[in-house]
Amino acid sequence: MKQFLSFISKEFHHVFRDRKTLLLLFGMPVAQIVLFGFALTNEIKNSKIVICDYSKDAVTQKIIEKIEASNYFEIEKSLKSDKEIESAFKAGDIKLAIIFPSQFQQDIMRGTGTKIQIVADASDPNTATTLTNYASGIIRDYQSENGGMLPMTIGTNPRMIYNPELKGSTNFVPGVMALVLMLICVLMTSASIVREKENGTMEILLVSPMNPMLVIISKAIPYFILSLINLVVILLLSVFLLDMEIKGSLLLLFAESALLIITALCLGLLISNSTNSQQSAMIISLMGLLLPTMMFTGFMFPLENMPRPLQIISNLVPSKWYYIIVKNVMIKGLGFSYIWKETLVLVAMTMVLLLLSFKNFKIRLA
Amino acid sequence: MMTKEVVIKTEKLTKRFGDFIATNEISFDVYSGEIFGFLGANGAGKTTAMSMLCGLLTPSSGNATVAGYDIYKQTEKIKKNIGYMSQKFSLYEDLTPRENIRFFGGIYGLSDKEIREKSGRLIEQLGLASEADKLVVSLPLGWKQKLAFSVAIIHEPKIVFLDEPTGGVDPVTRRQFWELIYDASDRGITIFVTTHYMDEAEYCNRISMMVDGVIKELDSPANLKEKYKAATMDEVFFELARGAVRKAD
Known part of the structure; x- marks a missing residue:
């Protein structure tokens, strides 16, 4: 225990003496939160939707066919009641629900007017807006094609759920969390272990009675703590600067983040095993992680x-699963029962990484 | 020597790296309390032999015990009984001398009280009082090495391994460094030191001369000089190393 504490306090000395690293450590999340404030718009194809048709007449049939024929949507299933919408959103990757009121055709023909309701999952606001626009467009198209036949116009009534104000921050905050935790943890652990090799102090540590596994664990702990602090900083920024609300359990959010941090620490350990210079460790961590994390997490x-x-490749990126988890917990306020699969994936990834890195860690130099 | 207790014993210790035989069946004994010089040109296999004894490398064949423990099976016990100072300067440069002492004292399991006493005494002994809270990186090399040696024996090990401890240091500092070594030796710590400075060889009780992975000679400096009818160890070394094939690490 004494060994352990001496080691950890030494690691903290390293971190606090190295101003540049500190700046990177705490400057990065702040910079990213500000940078990613400008989210990107993109075209979205083949989104899964559900339909709830109370009328089931010729007109609704036509409109549904038209929606299905477009590239944008894939009808997952038809619901009997709008009560099922909520559970459909939570259960699957449904992006949109379209609801036709009863006596749709009669109302149009009689000229009293009617409305189709579109419900979108706005935890990803760009997607939600875009999809709602696509759906409204298709319905408008149908009207102009049948302009002479229809005495009344069909209105659409879009409703954004989960994120009614369409705040972009809800989308990128989980992304920034994933990116920052991944990068910081992997970079810091790999660099700090490799630095000991470079300076020749690793030899001294290996000759000392300290257990090599303990060396590794005590190296990881300070970065684990710093990453949690970083997480708090990001969350505080999002709540107070971006007026974002954390809907789900904070405890769950931290537990899942701790899991991702451990995954990242294992990855850092693996990288440090495969190289002997700090520079190459940094390059591997940056090149090998920054791009895949940005691309495959799903927030950009x-x-x-x-x-x-x-x-398929994106499934290998730990931050993708973490991003899904954080979105569900933080924005939708869902509980563990909705994210256990993603959690399991992360746990499995961690186990594999841990196994690989402990297998490769050399107790002796050769 | 006062006692003839053997603290390091090797029998036909061999390390191969592929086709290259770094150390070839070396056998020697080191006695408790002596200063044992392990000499040889660059690439002769000194560091390899030392790394095997410290548990950093696994031998390819042969046997050895360090402090009475087997180097294959009891490395954990060996590690508690040895100190080690490597070729590379190996303290943390972004820590102060005091923090380095505290850290190494900590990982060798010294109590807080022992660490406090030790660091006070060491800092005074090395004349580091005014530098104790400055970063090690700002110290001159000679001081760093003296500090590294003091840290290597902070837990009063039975044996301390020094791998070319005085590389790149001026003669005056080297002399001071050897005074520290004598101090440690007087306290009963066995010193196992590699060097290629032949004047340093004179300071050792016994020396072994390694050439191309084998031990060519093992005796006291005086006996060796007599045997080769040489005035200095330099000449002895030159005589022995003339046949060497390997030139560098």
């Missing part, structure tokens, strides 16, 4: 739009 570029092979 919708994964739905990517070619199939890339979508």
